[in-house]
Amino acid sequence: MAPNDPSFDEIISKIQSCSDTTAVTKTLAPFLNNLSEQVFVARSHGQTDPIDALSPALHSFAYLYFLVYRCKASHGFHPSLLEKVWAFVTSCDGEQVRLASDKALSFAEALVKMATESSQPIIAIRPLAVFIKRIQATPGQLTMIHPLLAKTCLLAQSFKDIIPILDNDISDVNPSLTHIDYKDFLLYHYYGGMIYAYLKKFERAVEFFKLAVSAPAEVASAIQIEAYKKYVLTSLLHYGRVLALPKYTANAVHKCIKLHCIQYTEFAAAYEKRPNSVIKSEFERIKPVFQRDKNLGLVKQCMEALHRRNIQELTRTYLTLSIEDITSTIGLGSEPDGARRVEGIINRMIESGAIFATISHEHTGGMVSFLDDPNQHNNTITMDMINERIQKATAITSNLAAMDQTISTMPSYISKVC
Amino acid sequence: MTADSGASGNIATGENDSNGNSKRKRFVKVVEVDAPNNMDLDAYIANYKGHTKVNRLEFIADRCPSLQIDALKLAITELRNTSTLNVSRYINLVKKLNEAVKSGAPGSNNVSPELLNVDKAWADSQLQKAKQQADLLEGELKNYKRNSIKESIRMGNIELGNHYYDCGDLASAHRCYSRTRDYCTTSKHIIELCMNVIKVSIELGNFPHVSTYVVKAETTPEIAQDKDLIKAKLKAALGLANLDQSKYSSAARDFLSIGEELVGHQYGDVISANDIAIYGGLCALASFSRAELKRLVIDNVGFRQYLELEPHIRDLIQGFYNSNYAVCLDIMEKWRNDYLLDIHLHSHVEALYTNIRKKALVQFTSPFLTVDLTKMAKSFSTTVPALEKELVSLIIGGQIEARIDSQQKILWAKQTNKRSAIFERTAVMGQDYEREAKGLVLRIQMINNGLIVKSPASEKGPAGAGAGPGGNDDYDLGPGGPVFPHMRHGGRPGRDAPMFADARSNVSSFLSNFSRDRHRA
Numbered sequence: 001m002a003p004n005d006p007s008f009d010e011i012i013s014k015i016q017s018c019s020d021t022t023a024v025t026k027t028l029a030p031f032l033n034n035l036s037e038q039v040f041v042a043r044s045h046g047q048t049d050p051i052d053a054l055s056p057a058l059h060s061f062a063y064l065y066f067l068v069y070r071c072k073a074s075h076g077f078h079p080s081l082l083e084k085v086w087a088f089v090t091s092c093d094g095e096q097v098r099l100a101s102d103k104a105l106s107f108a109e110a111l112v113k114m115a116t117e118s119s120q121p122i123i124a125i126r127p128l129a130v131f132i133k134r135i136q137a138t139p140g141q142l143t144m145i146h147p148l149l150a151k152t153c154l155l156a157q158s159f160k161d162i163i164p165i166l167d168n169d170i171s172d173v174n175p176s177l178t179h180i181d182y183k184d185f186l187l188y189h190y191y192g193g194m195i196y197a198y199l200k201k202f203e204r205a206v207e208f209f210k211l212a213v214s215a216p217a218e219v220a221s222a223i224q225i226e227a228y229k230k231y232v233l234t235s236l237l238h239y240g241r242v243l244a245l246p247k248y249t250a251n252a253v254h255k256c257i258k259l260h261c262i263q264y265t266e267f268a269a270a271y272e273k274r275p276n277s278v279i280k281s282e283f284e285r286i287k288p289v290f291q292r293d294k295n296l297g298l299v300k301q302c303m304e305a306l307h308r309r310n311i312q313e314l315t316r317t318y319l320t321l322s323i324e325d326i327t328s329t330i331g332l333g334s335e336p337d338g339a340r341r342v343e344g345i346i347n348r349m350i351e352s353g354a355i356f357a358t359i360s361h362e363h364t365g366g367m368v369s370f371l372d373d374p375n376q377h378n379n380t381i382t383m384d385m386i387n388e389r390i391q392k393a394t395a396i397t398s399n400l401a402a403m404d405q406t407i408s409t410m411p412s413y414i415s416k417v418c
Numbered sequence: 419m420t421a422d423s424g425a426s427g428n429i430a431t432g433e434n435d436s437n438g439n440s441k442r443k444r445f446v447k448v449v450e451v452d453a454p455n456n457m458d459l460d461a462y463i464a465n466y467k468g469h470t471k472v473n474r475l476e477f478i479a480d481r482c483p484s485l486q487i488d489a490l491k492l493a494i495t496e497l498r499n500t501s502t503l504n505v506s507r508y509i510n511l512v513k514k515l516n517e518a519v520k521s522g523a524p525g526s527n528n529v530s531p532e533l534l535n536v537d538k539a540w541a542d543s544q545l546q547k548a549k550q551q552a553d554l555l556e557g558e559l560k561n562y563k564r565n566s567i568k569e570s571i572r573m574g575n576i577e578l579g580n581h582y583y584d585c586g587d588l589a590s591a592h593r594c595y596s597r598t599r600d601y602c603t604t605s606k607h608i609i610e611l612c613m614n615v616i617k618v619s620i621e622l623g624n625f626p627h628v629s630t631y632v633v634k635a636e637t638t639p640e641i642a643q644d645k646d647l648i649k650a651k652l653k654a655a656l657g658l659a660n661l662d663q664s665k666y667s668s669a670a671r672d673f674l675s676i677g678e679e680l681v682g683h684q685y686g687d688v689i690s691a692n693d694i695a696i697y698g699g700l701c702a703l704a705s706f707s708r709a710e711l712k713r714l715v716i717d718n719v720g721f722r723q724y725l726e727l728e729p730h731i732r733d734l735i736q737g738f739y740n741s742n743y744a745v746c747l748d749i750m751e752k753w754r755n756d757y758l759l760d761i762h763l764h765s766h767v768e769a770l771y772t773n774i775r776k777k778a779l780v781q782f783t784s785p786f787l788t789v790d791l792t793k794m795a796k797s798f799s800t801t802v803p804a805l806e807k808e809l810v811s812l813i814i815g816g817q818i819e820a821r822i823d824s825q826q827k828i829l830w831a832k833q834t835n836k837r838s839a840i841f842e843r844t845a846v847m848g849q850d851y852e853r854e855a856k857g858l859v860l861r862i863q864m865i866n867n868g869l870i871v872k873s874p875a876s877e878k879g880p881a882g883a884g885a886g887p888g889g890n891d892d893y894d895l896g897p898g899g900p901v902f903p904h905m906r907h908g909g910r911p912g913r914d915a916p917m918f919a920d921a922r923s924n925v926s927s928f929l930s931n932f933s934r935d936r937h938r939a
Contacts, residue, residue, distance in 0.1 A: 169856060175867050182869045211857065216864055217871035224871065246857060250871075317813040319823040319830055367825055372833075377841035386841075389848035396855045403859065 071110035121156030140171030150191035202238035220256035468687035504586035572601035650679035673698030704773035
């Protein structure tokens, strides 16, 4: 301990005296910032740990300072430290933590570092997921922890804890409260999209990539370009075509996409319209690019989905069709195990509800009868679904109307228009 | 289109056919050899006069070995009889005739030797005459120009144009005719200009030009004499132009609205009355709905007169209207070769036939709930698998609402449950609305809070870069490629002021547009 540092007792009493937010920002923050690192790391011999004198709920601000430096200094995994971390994230006061959001981020980073070093990413993921919920001012707020957590989860391939966070759409961005910048927004949605794609929830993945690509921009970011590439592929995979980007997508992004993603656009054009053989040759042609971009896995899934899409198209034209015919129509006729594979694909499609059909083996080779969607939309499920949608839509509309009202009465708006 | 028009334009020279055309030609020749057609060459060609007569004869000679000798003989005789000034063409045709005789085409035994030898004296005198005439006319024109008498200049240009036209120099003729434009004073002059240009352009195969001048002529007010005849001719020319551009529906309407004026081959230097019946009939069948067919073709008194000239087209239309498809397809097959030998129709025969067949298939299935494919195949004289393929393409194209039971070979009309469809659409629409609205609100927030992707230069503004976690390098996990944080530099200086106007117009236009857009979709 450096000689000019105050003693633990002084520090503790100082911390305990500052309980409301103004006191914390006015006096405690400069005080703590002036202390050297050792103060937070060291523990006095024979005495109780100073941190034990603090309550994580009441003195979250100071507690965070201690944790940051302790996590940074710790190499590997210490159950006692983890216990404190856990106590902190479960009970801390979000308002106080938000006052030191840069420290909160360093804390999260140190935690991740610690977890990676001991190769147990879960010790970072679980607390961070809880931590995010504590420090969010509103449930849909984007915090600086979001992208970090998403990245950690993606690297650890452990998604159980982040899914509830991802499922909750971001609806609030407030840099003045959370110290985020556009990169956090882009990265969070990029990583989130990748997580959803990994879990094969492609609809959500498309949503996330779209949000990243269509974020307001004066110049295009590399994250947006990469997100667009994945957007194209996931969109093909889920919808069979590339959904149009929102009208407000920045021009700079559009230009960059045209420059840097030609192969993707070409592949998508082939995938949407051309026969299977053309798609295959396009795939072979562009393969090195996909490989370079590390998107080959998605593209391969697209090629698999092609068979499913073809079968789905057959349901529009046929009532019954033999498996043999299906196999040759979708271009698997030349493969030795084609018919078996097709039957497997159809089975899975029936299971997942993508098509409605029955397979009968009365005839040799098997005959598939395609049926109509049995859901006649005359049950309570539909009614509930519709009601829920109506409520959501009304809520959003009134929200929008209120925003419209607010903006139209803002002095700066009026002065600009009149 | 360019290949086709180029082909019809190049008949005069007969040499620089494009690749696509030579392919078609070979195909046609194969057909001709084993299938004689219904054509009576003498009767057919008697309906034409002027350049088109020779053009058509040469066209037939190029494509149909069995008629080659006859056609060339007729063409050469025609050139001699009209004492043409187009000597190179004459020599060219004689050369062709010699080649044909050498290769032993049918009928080469009874070719009189005088046709086989180029009549040198006559050719030279014709050349001389052409040159003298050209010099004379050009001299006169210069004279007129010096005196700047408008009407004389116009007449001089027309005469010179006519002369070049006779000599087969179509480009020069076109230039001379176009030059009269500045000297036109009355609507009659304008019509004359248009008719001349149209005539040359059709022969050149420059059909976009034809449409332009037809429109120009049609908008000219107060046509004094031969008003109906000119209108009919213009319609015929426009029909040809539309046919050339594969706009079959417009072409059909043009041919059908010609009226009775051209029944006596009054426009024989371009199109015969028989052609009007054929072109009009086929285009109408390929593009009209049943109701239109009845109203515009069968009940069309003027067009009936043309149909009388080509009874098989009349039978074809009647058969189609009465759903007698076997008869129709039979007639079409029988006459296919004739149409392939038509200078204007040849490249469209396949497309027209496919369209007619498709329409027949659609019409056949429309009234039924179930259709037995074996029976249907019989009435279309095809096999069940082939028919199945055709039907599949029509179903995918959305022209037939049905599904095929390939086990029992039955076509079932599709029963769409509109109620379910509406529910499904509603659900999708609701979700879209939610998503779009959320995205928009988020976007406005981001703009208001300055969360805008900026180039590094403008980023150092008051937006507070550096305070956030961004800017460190350990974020480039996913993008395997080069990390190029900003593609383009030199963004505008940071805009801190919230873009109120933008945001507000975004919100209100979204609110008002959403439902409308969705309805349209």
